[in-house]
Amino acid sequence: MKNLWGIALSVAIGLSGNLAHAEDWQLAKDEQGVKVYLSSVPGSKYKAYRGVVEIKADVQTINALQEDVSGSCAWIHACAEMKLLKREGDQAWTYSRIDMPWPVNGRDLVLHVSTERATDGSVVRRLEATPDYVPEVKGLVRIPRLLGEWRMTPKGQGVTEVVYQVQTEPGGSIPSWLANSFVVDAPFNTLSSLRDQAERRR
Template sequence: MRSMIKTIVLTTMLTMLSVWTYAQDWKLAKDEDGIKVYTRSMEGSKYKAYRGIVQIKATPEQIAQLQENATTSCAWLYRCQQLKVLKQQGREGWTYMRIEMPWPVTARDVVLHVTSEQLASGGFLRRLKGVPDYIPPVEGYIRVSSFDGTWQVTPKTADNVEVIYEAQSEPGGSVPSWLANSFVVDAPFNTLQRLRKTAESR
């Protein structure tokens, strides 16, 4: 019995330490207009992960509606050129997005497998996973080779939610370091800023 208790305590401590260490890896890169953006290095990749956090005067249902409308979403997603739903099956969806890039960098496109789940808090969690081979390559675009991200929406009051947008990707091809470094800050910041503006203007 004592051995079991020790094992449980040790496992709990190790889990807490792991979570604490992971949290400490995030470094604040921007704190402006009520939006905080953090970045962290990823082992085995030269591209950083990012996490953006903002509070929006809206309900989880309103945020969900804005995300599920492809036309509306493209208007507030950073550098979105085109967004369309390829397939929808219950809580699963497959979407295709074209991403504008500054000259002379070639534009990118990405295919995402999106899964959604309701949370006990009344909010929801969406997981985004890149599936680059889901459709054939498109001429004029470089396919994002890897993408992992989440959207977590948590209600704070009856009409206020916290939105956390987190992602890391391998853009494929060659991307200048200055663009890669700016993108991991600009993407979450501008996306959340535009999402908030869209949600609160309705």
């Protein structure tokens, strides 16, 4: 099932806007070494999610997978298409298309991605929806708002802790059953697949 939150793909943005208020995190799933937390967001009917996993690969390996924009559909939950629109140093703009299950209309998403590197070797990749960056596509609903963050922190002995956090307003109408399942499935499946890909490249 293709899903919208999985496309949050990719990257995500920092703790600004409503995401800054999503702090009352409740554990929703803890399986196979992946933990998923949910938090209500003031003014939104959609919950923010945070996924946490330890990966037996270094930050550089995981970062390389994320920078391969077109190849990221291999591990991002529900990614139908992803492409790089523009890159300027540590700033990038990406376009993603998401096929939604019938009868929900398909979505697309334009993200501004910024990457920060710290002296301890950690990498933070932030993203924010920029819906007006390119014209809307007929037949798709443009996602109007997304904030999120990827945080990759070296833990020693070739292990990296990865935190993936997102809050989004998907636009249009999304059935509650779909929204409730996606906010858990998207971070869980994305982090599980990313771990598999990264550990195979060690």
